[in-house]
Amino acid sequence: MGHERNPTYDVLIVGGGAAGLSAALMLCRSLRSVLVVDAGAPRNGRSVGVHGFLSRDGMAPADLLAAGREEVRAHGGDITTGKAISASTGPGGFTVLLQDGRKMDSRRLLIASGFEDELPEVPGIEERWGRDVVHCPYCHGWEIRHQAIGVLATEPTAVQEALLLRQWSDNVTLFQHVMHTPTAEERExxxxxxVTIVEGEVQSLQIAEDALTGVVLASGKVVPCAALHVTPRPRTRSTLIQSLGLQDATPDGAPAQHLKVDEDGQTAASGVWAAGNVTDPSAQVATAAAAGIKAASAINADLVAEDISQAVAAAKQYGMSQ
Incomplete structure (x- = not known):
C-alpha cells in the first residue's frame, strides 16, 4: 500500500538540530508552511549539556531540542521522524524521498543535517565520547579546567590544540601517538x-569507577589523565546531498567535509540552502542556530520574490482575458 502524498510545503528542512529548528521557527513566524524531517540522531546527543549558549548553559541537548520542537509546532510547523535519502527537482520545487518510502514536496529545501564524528580507533574513546573525551575547549574547557588534560595527536593541529588547552589547565600532555614529530619551533x-610530550602509540584508555583515569601506551605505561581531547573527522556521506550534486570530493577522492554556501547559506543548487555543521564543522550550538535563522530569512525573501513574480504574471493573464 502506497503512502498518502502530503501537500507541498513552502520549505522542507532536513535536520532537526539547532540550525534546522531555528530556521523552522523563523519561517513559521513568517507564515510559511514548514516541514522538518529529523533522523533523531543529534551530533551532541551524548554531551552532558549545551555550553556557551546564553541562558541555556548546561541544558541537556535533548531538553533543548524538545523545547525547540514544541515552539516550532506551536507556530504551525510540522515535524516528522525520518531519514531523507534523495531529492529530485521539478517545476514546483523539490520532491524528497524518505527511507520509509514517503515522498514530501516543497518549494525550497534547507539542509541542516550536520555530520557524524569519525573518531580515532582507540578502545575507550567511543564509550567516553562527549563525557571526558571531548573535542572543543570552548564547549568543554570549563568543565575540565584545572584537571590533567591529554591531547591525542591524530591531526597536524594537535600542537596548537595542546597550547590552546593550556589556557584551562597547567597540566596538559600531548600524546604524539601517530602524528608527525613536532617541529623544533613547536617543541620550543x-x-x-x-606542555609535556609523550612519545609512543596510544593503545587504550584506562577507566575506573566510570571515569577516565589514564591513557595506556602500547608499551604498557599508563599516563594519568582525567580528560582527553581528540579531533574527530567530519563525515558527511549523504545520499541526499549527493542526489543534489552538492558534495565535492577532496584530492584523495573522499567526500568533502562540508558544503560550500554563500553568506546567506545558499548552495550552488538553485532553491537549496544549508546551515549548521554541514557547512561549518566547527560551528557550536549558538552559531548553528544563528546560521539557521540567517538562511531562513534568505529563503523567505526568495519566496517573497517568487510570490510577487507569480502574482504579476497572474494579473497580466487576467488582464489579457478581459
Missing part, C-alpha cells in the same frame, strides 16, 4: 608553556 612553544 610546548616547552615554554610546560
Amino acid at each position: 612553544q610546548l616547552r615554554a608553556r610546560a
Whole structure:
C-alpha cells in the first residue's frame, strides 16, 4: 500500500538540530508552511549539556531540542521522524524521498543535517565520547579546567590544540601517538608553556569507577589523565546531498567535509540552502542556530520574490482575458 502524498510545503528542512529548528521557527513566524524531517540522531546527543549558549548553559541537548520542537509546532510547523535519502527537482520545487518510502514536496529545501564524528580507533574513546573525551575547549574547557588534560595527536593541529588547552589547565600532555614529530619551533612553544610530550602509540584508555583515569601506551605505561581531547573527522556521506550534486570530493577522492554556501547559506543548487555543521564543522550550538535563522530569512525573501513574480504574471493573464 502506497503512502498518502502530503501537500507541498513552502520549505522542507532536513535536520532537526539547532540550525534546522531555528530556521523552522523563523519561517513559521513568517507564515510559511514548514516541514522538518529529523533522523533523531543529534551530533551532541551524548554531551552532558549545551555550553556557551546564553541562558541555556548546561541544558541537556535533548531538553533543548524538545523545547525547540514544541515552539516550532506551536507556530504551525510540522515535524516528522525520518531519514531523507534523495531529492529530485521539478517545476514546483523539490520532491524528497524518505527511507520509509514517503515522498514530501516543497518549494525550497534547507539542509541542516550536520555530520557524524569519525573518531580515532582507540578502545575507550567511543564509550567516553562527549563525557571526558571531548573535542572543543570552548564547549568543554570549563568543565575540565584545572584537571590533567591529554591531547591525542591524530591531526597536524594537535600542537596548537595542546597550547590552546593550556589556557584551562597547567597540566596538559600531548600524546604524539601517530602524528608527525613536532617541529623544533613547536617543541620550543610546548616547552615554554610546560606542555609535556609523550612519545609512543596510544593503545587504550584506562577507566575506573566510570571515569577516565589514564591513557595506556602500547608499551604498557599508563599516563594519568582525567580528560582527553581528540579531533574527530567530519563525515558527511549523504545520499541526499549527493542526489543534489552538492558534495565535492577532496584530492584523495573522499567526500568533502562540508558544503560550500554563500553568506546567506545558499548552495550552488538553485532553491537549496544549508546551515549548521554541514557547512561549518566547527560551528557550536549558538552559531548553528544563528546560521539557521540567517538562511531562513534568505529563503523567505526568495519566496517573497517568487510570490510577487507569480502574482504579476497572474494579473497580466487576467488582464489579457478581459
